[in-house]
Amino acid sequence: EAGVTQFPSHSVIEKGQTVTLRCDPISGHDNLYWYRRVMGKEIKFLLHFVKESKQDESGMPNNRFLAERTGGTYSTLKVQPAELEDSGVYFCASSLLGVSTDTQYFGPGTRLTVL
Amino acid sequence: DAKTTQPPSMDCAEGRAANLPCNHSTISGNEYVYWYRQIHSQGPQYIIHGLKNNETNEMASLIITEDRKSSTLILPHATLRDTAVYYCIVRVVWGGGADGLTFGKGTHLIIQP
Numbered sequence: 001e002a003g004v005t006q007f008p009s010h011s012v013i014e015k016g017q018t019v020t021l022r023c024d025p026i027s028g029h030d031n032l033y034w035y036r037r038v039m040g041k042e043i044k045f046l047l048h049f050v051k052e053s054k055q056d057e058s059g060m061p062n063n064r065f066l067a068e069r070t071g072g073t074y075s076t077l078k079v080q081p082a083e084l085e086d087s088g089v090y091f092c093a094s095s096l097l098g099v100s101t102d103t104q105y106f107g108p109g110t111r112l113t114v115l
Numbered sequence: 116d117a118k119t120t121q122p123p124s125m126d127c128a129e130g131r132a133a134n135l136p137c138n139h140s141t142i143s144g145n146e147y148v149y150w151y152r153q154i155h156s157q158g159p160q161y162i163i164h165g166l167k168n169n170e171t172n173e174m175a176s177l178i179i180t181e182d183r184k185s186s187t188l189i190l191p192h193a194t195l196r197d198t199a200v201y202y203c204i205v206r207v208v209w210g211g212g213a214d215g216l217t218f219g220k221g222t223h224l225i226i227q228p
Binding site for chain 1: 117147153156157158159160161164208213214215216217218219220
């Protein structure tokens, strides 16, 4: 069974440009989470989808970030326009809906560098 | 903010048991204790979780004190590949899912050859 996949693995862009990160969760996982770690900081929760609906987006830093999950399958996280402080590693995780244990499986992350 | 306290780093000899402590003195009755680890720059990896009983799986054991204010993750026979940052997380799991994970600074476990 394929795990959580993320694309691209690395992205280097200039300040002011737009970048779109993609996450493909494990098949059948309705819960999808986005996290990020910026340099020297802890991993921070960004938002949580249940199927195509945003369950919790309290961790989204500002309105330059837009997450979508059309059709309840893969998700995209767009940063527009990117700023220097957006540099970091963005992780996606997925889990089964309705399971009391909620084990989240993480992808390998996308390393974003904003110059 | 993380609701747990962990030592920043620990060493353990290869082949020995690694015991990683975690304090969660403000844990609520409906909060579970989860352990994840992050090896180098990979994505975090689930290890084990528990509510109040001790738990064991193929990776580790979790010992939760009776008052649930602290717990210990035990890696019974540590190998060099267990070198990683280990995170102890408390969270509520509800019927349809759960909130996002709140990561603290974790414990950097270094397995010595």
